[in-house]
Amino acid sequence: MGGSIRYLITGGAGFIGSNLVDKLIGNAEKVIVLDNLLTGNLQNLDKHQNNDKFKFYNHDIQNPIELDEEIDHVVHLASCASPFAYSNYPINTLKSGSIGTINALGISRRHNAKFFLASTSEIYGDPEITPQHENYWGNVNTLGPRSMYDESKRFAEAATQSYVTTHNLHGSIARIFNTYGPKMAFDDGRVVTNFIHQAINNQDITIFGDGSQTRSFSFIEDTLDGIMKILNHESSDVFNIGNDYEITINELASKIIHLTKSNSKIINKDLPIDDPKQRKPDLSKARKILGYEPKYDLETGLKETIGWFQENYK
Numbered sequence: 283m284g285g286s287i288r289y290l291i292t293g294g295a296g297f298i299g300s301n302l303v304d305k306l307i308g309n310a311e312k313v314i315v316l317d318n319l320l321t322g323n324l325q326n327l328d329k330h331q332n333n334d335k336f337k338f339y340n341h342d343i344q345n346p347i348e349l350d351e352e353i354d355h356v357v358h359l360a361s362c363a364s365p366f367a368y369s370n371y372p373i374n375t376l377k378s379g380s381i382g383t384i385n386a387l388g389i390s391r392r393h394n395a396k397f398f399l400a401s402t403s404e405i406y407g408d409p410e411i412t413p414q415h416e417n418y419w420g421n422v423n424t425l426g427p428r429s430m431y432d433e434s435k436r437f438a439e440a441a442t443q444s445y446v447t448t449h450n451l452h453g454s455i456a457r458i459f460n461t462y463g464p465k466m467a468f469d470d471g472r473v474v475t476n477f478i479h480q481a482i483n484n485q486d487i488t489i490f491g492d493g494s495q496t497r498s499f500s501f502i503e504d505t506l507d508g509i510m511k512i513l514n515h516e517s518s519d520v521f522n523i524g525n526d527y528e529i530t531i532n533e534l535a536s537k538i539i540h541l542t543k544s545n546s547k548i549i550n551k552d553l554p555i556d557d558p559k560q561r562k563p564d565l566s567k568a569r570k571i572l573g574y575e576p577k578y579d580l581e582t583g584l585k586e587t588i589g590w591f592q593e594n595y596k
């Protein structure tokens with residue numbers, strides 16, 4: 283990417299967004315972050331506050347906003363993202379995914395900017411096929427405890443697609459699979475953060491269910507690489523982004539106990555309703571069209587993440 287690109291990143295004070303700002307700002311002309319700090323943290327952006335290329339708006343994307351700056355890319359990340367956050371803020375999550383996405387699409391249209399939507403593997407629900415390919419329509423319970431998130435993202439995808447077909451907008455969608463790494467909030471309730479936080483504090487590690495459910499975890503650097511490849515891609519399309527190495531939750535807990543040299547014991551609690559039994563991206567489309575290839579193995583990514591948690595949260 284050249285040095286003349288201007289980005290608007292909604293949700294840019296969060297985990298993925300702030301890591302993306304770090305990556306983009308060197309080669310960008312301007313990076314504007316718009317965030318209401320619901321789950322994000324301004325500290326994540328501390329090092330950019332005095333940079334002329336950087337601008338922050340404390341704004342809720344559920345409300346329309348007119349921006350004077352020129353914008354080339356709208357990167358729409360603003361949404362609650364962890365089960366803990368979206369079940370605490372269900373209506374807010376639905377409004378961010380629906381009204382918020384329409385507002386972000388409107389900014390894109392007015393500025394003649396390309397649009398990028400951070401969608402999620404959760405749109406596949408509790409999948410009946412594995413791995414999940416982009417053509418799979420999913421198995422989502424519209425009334426279940428995760429529905430506010432899953433359905434808000436499904437709406438956001440439909441809205442993006444409608445702006446692409448109706449207004450000829452350039453709109454791309456990344457279905458991001460479980461991503462972890464530095465700058466995650468230790469209290470966001472996601473499995474990697476829970477386990478690391480419990481392990482470094484020698485607390486019991488809580489596994490929901492018998493731990494045989496699987497997930498595929500993507501280190502933030504690989505997810506960012508996928509996002510940047512999509513931002514550079516010439517046509518509107520949808521891609522799974524993540525890592526297709528699949529692991530059971532039991533294996534993940536043992537790995538984190540081993541890497542932190544923790545004395546934590548594993549305890550089991552009831553599996554929440556609609557917790558997906560398996561999750562694995564089919565990355566063949568991203569590999570073929572974008573040349574995407576995850577490079578971080580789980581152990582390397584976990585070591586970096588654990589190191590960051592030990593420095594920031596112990």
Ligand SMILES: NC(=O)c1ccc[n+]([C@@H]2O[C@H](COP(=O)([O-])OP(=O)(O)OC[C@H]3O[C@@H](n4cnc5c(N)ncnc54)[C@H](O)[C@@H]3O)[C@@H](O)[C@H]2O)c1
Nearest residue numbers: 293296297298318319320321322342343359360361363461
């Ligand atoms: N981290 C993952 O594993 C993952 C997986 C799939 C999809 N995603 C998607 O990626 C995006 C970023 O996720 P994250 O992990 O960085 O989560 P995060 O909670 O760290 O970041 C989300 C950011 O959006 C902001 N926000 C929320 N509602 C807003 C609103 N109405 N207006 C303005 N800002 C708002 C929050 O304050 C926060 O800074 C989300 O859209 C999420 O759904 C993440």
